[in-house]
Amino acid sequence: MEVFDMNNSTVMVTGGAGFIGSELSHQLCQCAERVIIVDNLVNGKRENIQQLLNDRVTFYPYDIRDLDKMIPLLNEVDVVFHLACLGVRHSIHSPLENHDVNATATLNLLKASREARVGRFVYVSSSEVYGTAQWVPMTENHPTLPMTVYGGSKLAGESYTRAFYRTYNYPTVVVRPFNSFGPRCHHEGDSGEVIPKFLLRAMAGQSLIIHGDGSQTRDFTYVSDTARGFSAPDSPIWRQVKPSMWARVRRSLSTNSPAWWMSCLRTATWR
Numbered sequence: 001m002e003v004f005d006m007n008n009s010t011v012m013v014t015g016g017a018g019f020i021g022s023e024l025s026h027q028l029c030q031c032a033e034r035v036i037i038v039d040n041l042v043n044g045k046r047e048n049i050q051q052l053l054n055d056r057v058t059f060y061p062y063d064i065r066d067l068d069k070m071i072p073l074l075n076e077v078d079v080v081f082h083l084a085c086l087g088v089r090h091s092i093h094s095p096l097e098n099h100d101v102n103a104t105a106t107l108n109l110l111k112a113s114r115e116a117r118v119g120r121f122v123y124v125s126s127s128e129v130y131g132t133a134q135w136v137p138m139t140e141n142h143p144t145l146p147m148t149v150y151g152g153s154k155l156a157g158e159s160y161t162r163a164f165y166r167t168y169n170y171p172t173v174v175v176r177p178f179n180s181f182g183p184r185c186h187h188e189g190d191s192g193e194v195i196p197k198f199l200l201r202a203m204a205g206q207s208l209i210i211h212g213d214g215s216q217t218r219d220f221t222y223v224s225d226t227a228r229g230f231s232a233p234d235s236p237i238w239r240q241v242k243p244s245m246w247a248r249v250r251r252s253l254s255t256n257s258p259a260w261w262m263s264c265l266r267t268a269t270w271r
């Protein structure tokens with residue numbers, strides 16, 4: 001079985017300045033040759049990734065919907081980790097924009113990635129596609145009955161990702177994390193999460209606010225474990241992918257100067 005050589009790969013993380021994306025970027029910096037982080041900072045923060053930036057790790061404050069900017073970047077990439085999205089609470093007041101970013105932009109990115117011969121497209125979905133659990137523990141074949149526009153848009157993103165594999169044999173992966181917690185999580189606004197909210201109130205000596213009757217349950221995963229599920233060298237995500245020869249030639253063409261190519265031509269021995 002072929003295993004993707006991460007050490008020689010250029011990876012893109014969309015939503016890479018966000019909570020999980022920044023953790024994933026931190027982990028990928030340890031192993032990938034180059035990391036390209038894209039985030040329009042609507043909910044992410046530059047400081048989440050500032051310390052990572054160097055000549056191997058670059059940040060582009062682009063909107064994923066702006067294909068004129070995304071396509072040239074995709075031409076340099078071997079693997080896309082697509083995490084950029086707008087969240088569940090945003091979908092309640094702005095359902096159309098939520099769908100536009102989470103579903104339509106995913107479809108556009110899939111098309112652009114395939115055309116740019118990106119070696120693999122990893123779509124980070126969400127347990128929200130299940131809606132309310134009909135049985136626990138939930139299995140992967142639990143019915144998907146999203147209860148929010150966010151859940152619906154993530155399911156659409158999943159479906160498009162799977163369709164690109166079925167229709168074009170394009171190598172894609174869908175991962176469906178449950179709730180994560182840990183460093184760089186959000187504690188306010190549309191993206192505020194329950195664990196940081198509880199912690200802040202507890203530290204301020206205030207009572208915790210629980211919605212409903214308190215009997216509801218959730219699964220929580222520490223964020224570095226969530227990200228390791230995508231990025232670990234032994235993760236199934238890396239199997240059977242290899243950057244195409246064309247991708248390597250194209251990358252070499254774009255990263256080496258004309259003077260370098262001329263010197264190669266001058267010194268080459270022709271047989």
Ligand SMILES: NC(=O)c1ccc[n+]([C@@H]2O[C@H](COP(=O)([O-])OP(=O)(O)OC[C@H]3O[C@@H](n4cnc5c(N)ncnc54)[C@H](O)[C@@H]3O)[C@@H](O)[C@H]2O)c1
Nearest residue numbers: 015018019020040042043044063064083084085126179180
């Ligand atoms: N946090 C969780 O518990 C959880 C659970 C399940 C799935 N997920 C999934 O994981 C991924 C990351 O979630 P997160 O919690 O880190 O969210 P997050 O909001 O911290 O990260 C998303 C990032 O996307 C960026 N973004 C939004 N719209 C964009 C656009 N148009 N162009 C470029 N960037 C844009 C935001 O600025 C943000 O930094 C999402 O796809 C989400 O569905 C998260």
